[in-house]
Amino acid sequence: MHRINVILFLLMLAGGLSSFFLIPPKEISEDEKRRLATFPNLTWQGYINGSWADSVDLYINDHFPARDKCVEFADWLKYQKGLHFKDQEKIFVSQKKSKKENEAFDEEGMPLDTNMNFLDDFEEAYSGSMLILDGSVFPLNGGSPKMGRVFAKMVSQYAANLGPKTRVFSCVAPLSSAFIPAEKYKHYNGKNRATLQAIGNSLTNGAIFSDVLGEMNNHVNEKMFFSTDHHWNAKGAYYAYVAFCKSAGFQPVPLENMDRRVKYKFLGSLYQHTRDPSVRNNPDTMEYFIPRVKTSAIRYGKTGYKGSKSQVFCNSCSGGNTYSTFLCGDIPLIKITTGVKNGRKACVIKNSMGNAFTVYLVSHYEEIWVMDFRYAYQNLTDLMVTNEVDDLIFAVGMYAAMSNGTINRIRNLATQKGPPAPKPVKQNPTDTILPKEILVQPLIEDTLKQ
Amino acid sequence: MTFRNLSLVIFSFIFYAWGEPLWIVLMLFSSLFDYGNGLLIEKWHGTHKAKIMLWVSIIGNLALLMSFKYGGFIWENINAIVELPFDKPTNSLPIGISFYTFQTISYCVDVYRGEVKAQKSLLNFMLFVSVFHQLVAGPIVRYQLIAGQLKSRSVNWEDISIGINRFCFGLFKKVIIANVAGELVQKYLENGFTDLSSAEAWFGIIMFSIQIYFDFSGYSDMAIGLGRMFGFHYGENFRHPYAAISVADFYKRWHISLGTFFRDYVYIPLGGNRKFQLRNIMVVWLLTGFWHGASWNFVLWGFYFGCFMIIEKLLEKYLAKTPRFLRHLYTLILIVFSRAIFYFVDFAQLKEFVVKLFASKYQSGDGFYTDLIEHLFWFILVILLCIPWDEIYKKESNVYLKASAFNHYARPFMNVLLLLLCTVMLVDATYNPFIYFRF
Numbered sequence: 107m108h109r110i111n112v113i114l115f116l117l118m119l120a121g122g123l124s125s126f127f128l129i130p131p132k133e134i135s136e137d138e139k140r141r142l143a144t145f146p147n148l149t150w151q152g153y154i155n156g157s158w159a160d161s162v163d164l165y166i167n168d169h170f171p172a173r174d175k176c177v178e179f180a181d182w183l184k185y186q187k188g189l190h191f192k193d194q195e196k197i198f199v200s201q202k203k204s205k206k207e208n209e210a211f212d213e214e215g216m217p218l219d220t221n222m223n224f225l226d227d228f229e230e231a232y233s234g235s236m237l238i239l240d241g242s243v244f245p246l247n248g249g250s251p252k253m254g255r256v257f258a259k260m261v262s263q264y265a266a267n268l269g270p271k272t273r274v275f276s277c278v279a280p281l282s283s284a285f286i287p288a289e290k291y292k293h294y295n296g297k298n299r300a301t302l303q304a305i306g307n308s309l310t311n312g313a314i315f316s317d318v319l320g321e322m323n324n325h326v327n328e329k330m331f332f333s334t335d336h337h338w339n340a341k342g343a344y345y346a347y348v349a350f351c352k353s354a355g356f357q358p359v360p361l362e363n364m365d366r367r368v369k370y371k372f373l374g375s376l377y378q379h380t381r382d383p384s385v386r387n388n389p390d391t392m393e394y395f396i397p398r399v400k401t402s403a404i405r406y407g408k409t410g411y412k413g414s415k416s417q418v419f420c421n422s423c424s425g426g427n428t429y430s431t432f433l434c435g436d437i438p439l440i441k442i443t444t445g446v447k448n449g450r451k452a453c454v455i456k457n458s459m460g461n462a463f464t465v466y467l468v469s470h471y472e473e474i475w476v477m478d479f480r481y482a483y484q485n486l487t488d489l490m491v492t493n494e495v496d497d498l499i500f501a502v503g504m505y506a507a508m509s510n511g512t513i514n515r516i517r518n519l520a521t522q523k524g525p526p527a528p529k530p531v532k533q534n535p536t537d538t539i540l541p542k543e544i545l546v547q548p549l550i551e552d553t554l555k556q
Numbered sequence: 557m558t559f560r561n562l563s564l565v566i567f568s569f570i571f572y573a574w575g576e577p578l579w580i581v582l583m584l585f586s587s588l589f590d591y592g593n594g595l596l597i598e599k600w601h602g603t604h605k606a607k608i609m610l611w612v613s614i615i616g617n618l619a620l621l622m623s624f625k626y627g628g629f630i631w632e633n634i635n636a637i638v639e640l641p642f643d644k645p646t647n648s649l650p651i652g653i654s655f656y657t658f659q660t661i662s663y664c665v666d667v668y669r670g671e672v673k674a675q676k677s678l679l680n681f682m683l684f685v686s687v688f689h690q691l692v693a694g695p696i697v698r699y700q701l702i703a704g705q706l707k708s709r710s711v712n713w714e715d716i717s718i719g720i721n722r723f724c725f726g727l728f729k730k731v732i733i734a735n736v737a738g739e740l741v742q743k744y745l746e747n748g749f750t751d752l753s754s755a756e757a758w759f760g761i762i763m764f765s766i767q768i769y770f771d772f773s774g775y776s777d778m779a780i781g782l783g784r785m786f787g788f789h790y791g792e793n794f795r796h797p798y799a800a801i802s803v804a805d806f807y808k809r810w811h812i813s814l815g816t817f818f819r820d821y822v823y824i825p826l827g828g829n830r831k832f833q834l835r836n837i838m839v840v841w842l843l844t845g846f847w848h849g850a851s852w853n854f855v856l857w858g859f860y861f862g863c864f865m866i867i868e869k870l871l872e873k874y875l876a877k878t879p880r881f882l883r884h885l886y887t888l889i890l891i892v893f894s895r896a897i898f899y900f901v902d903f904a905q906l907k908e909f910v911v912k913l914f915a916s917k918y919q920s921g922d923g924f925y926t927d928l929i930e931h932l933f934w935f936i937l938v939i940l941l942c943i944p945w946d947e948i949y950k951k952e953s954n955v956y957l958k959a960s961a962f963n964h965y966a967r968p969f970m971n972v973l974l975l976l977l978c979t980v981m982l983v984d985a986t987y988n989p990f991i992y993f994r995f
Contacts (some may be wrong), residue, residue, distance in 0.1 A: 118972060
């Protein structure tokens, strides 16, 4: 029996080793939304400081044979640790990523260090506890009125700099914690409100507050956030659009006057984060609404103005990328030209939460510039002035208003050095839907090259 | 044998150099330093010169430890009193330094005492210091235990098979028990505990007790198993410590190689139980605490156990009459509480946590009960693994014989299963999702 034991053990080792070399390595992990490690070049410096060995470890980890299957099996295995009941509340604690910023403020509540790197805005909001309730994930966070005030000052500063000709809107989305369907967590709605009210009350210089949460609170019985993803759904974004229209003096287009589409089996970011089986068994169905307006879109990379064709809606986005249906994902800068001939122009500063919101604006503006503050390095002031933009709209998820780093990043858009903005050019709006042949993967690859 | 030892030394150095190639110099120095010291101590045996060389070895090794492990700590404490003209040393802790310095000290002391002969072969001595099985996390292997095996050892199917069994079981303890407990520790102790209830605080610290035991004993099992595969027979390092019925009993079962080191090289030379026993106990425990880490909380932790060892010594007669169950319960409570002292390096945090343990104003959340239910089978497994079955069922008993027979035939397949489960869980630990695409 000892021999069998030894032989089986050796066979296991040999099998693992040979499959590692035989199975061709993957480049990208779609589930993890990241590029997998490449084998590092050996350098004397790298060897001596241990970074080469660390990189080899990372490479082996990333390219372990049947890694995806192993992760799946591990999820199942972890589920077997005990008993599970329906409606069982669970608290998920995510691993904290390293925090790159301090929290120093001056006497006016403004951050002292204006060049701080920002941690991903999502990580800021979600790197604490999350509640898993009946297959849906909610952050146990309600924002921070203190940071809300800092955010409002930043928006007000834009209003002051741009002058009375340009309207500046704060259109901040609440966290999904505002709508946890359990009595015990109702107070998170109040926490979200306190943060958003702090923004509203602190806006000055004519900056306008869109009461997104107030409008959404009129529809608490409707599903406005995804269960498996950290974004709001098209309905949630629509009510934010209604709130914006009220504050901007526009007449919102009723949903009935738009074309309804549906996508199924969407397992979003929060499932990937928690890997909880109850969340996996509760995939989202995403319905979305396409305004009946002709549009054309040009996408730009991080720094330049050499654009390529894009679209407002990506019909082919599916699976984990379903939310990328709106604006084809997080592109640094997009210019949308619409068939609305009213001469109005808007610029939307957004993170991913703003994507689902922005698509409704095509009914009200002839031209919309959409800048993702996390990735764009074009100068915002230059873009606004050159293109004579009428409205500047901050359409961000509240997690962008929860840390110094993200607020500073938005503040820096006004002064960062990008190439001169191109002079206005007319485009011919064609269709709102991205043709099927333009898939998400090339968009990702395009992002890689930038 | 020379070839086998040479290849083991080479691969041990490659293993050690994998993450920290620079510190290989330190280990080489330590090997050469005590190889020379050993030879000189033996050469001058019985003379003052031998004693001087012994002190050279002890001071040299302790200086290494002080520089690399305690340098920052010493600097902080002196700097708090007198401002030092240089910056705090920022050396990273070389892996295994606490283990191999103690091994070489024990070697020189044993040679000085005449209990072992000095190793003439540099290769064999380097193998003793660097052999990869126990280099990283112990156990502390005494030279006298493996002196003969360095020179000649045989490996057969049975040794390799038993080694594999032990290795797989150690890996299982580390990955399936310790790592899972670690996740719960992180959840309850690491993410701030301002709204912890007392039950949650106790749960968190119990999880840490489980994590630390299964982590450390898992590593020891893997080391013992790997050693066995290569023909080395190391001593046991853990014997079901959570079955102890007193603090003294606990430390006969916990990190045995460290306990015996301090017993033989500190406690007995200080006078043992012949003179100043209580002082000797306290000295040993303060040193044991300090060995665990460069922070005052570890010293406090040693003091805590020193006190209870003394109390137990003074109340020995009464404790002996106490029912076994109560003694077991008392020991477990003391041990679990001691983990809080061990865990919190910051005294302010420790104080806050102790308040939570005994008088938290918060109620447990539903998520806590969910954690209990969702880990129910895992808890049962942990309890089963903590029970000393081999003490309950003696070797000649029917149950033991049947279990042994079953184990003999089922073990190869169990090993495959354990290896698969551990691999899957380790791969899962590398899963690192991002919310947005990161390139």
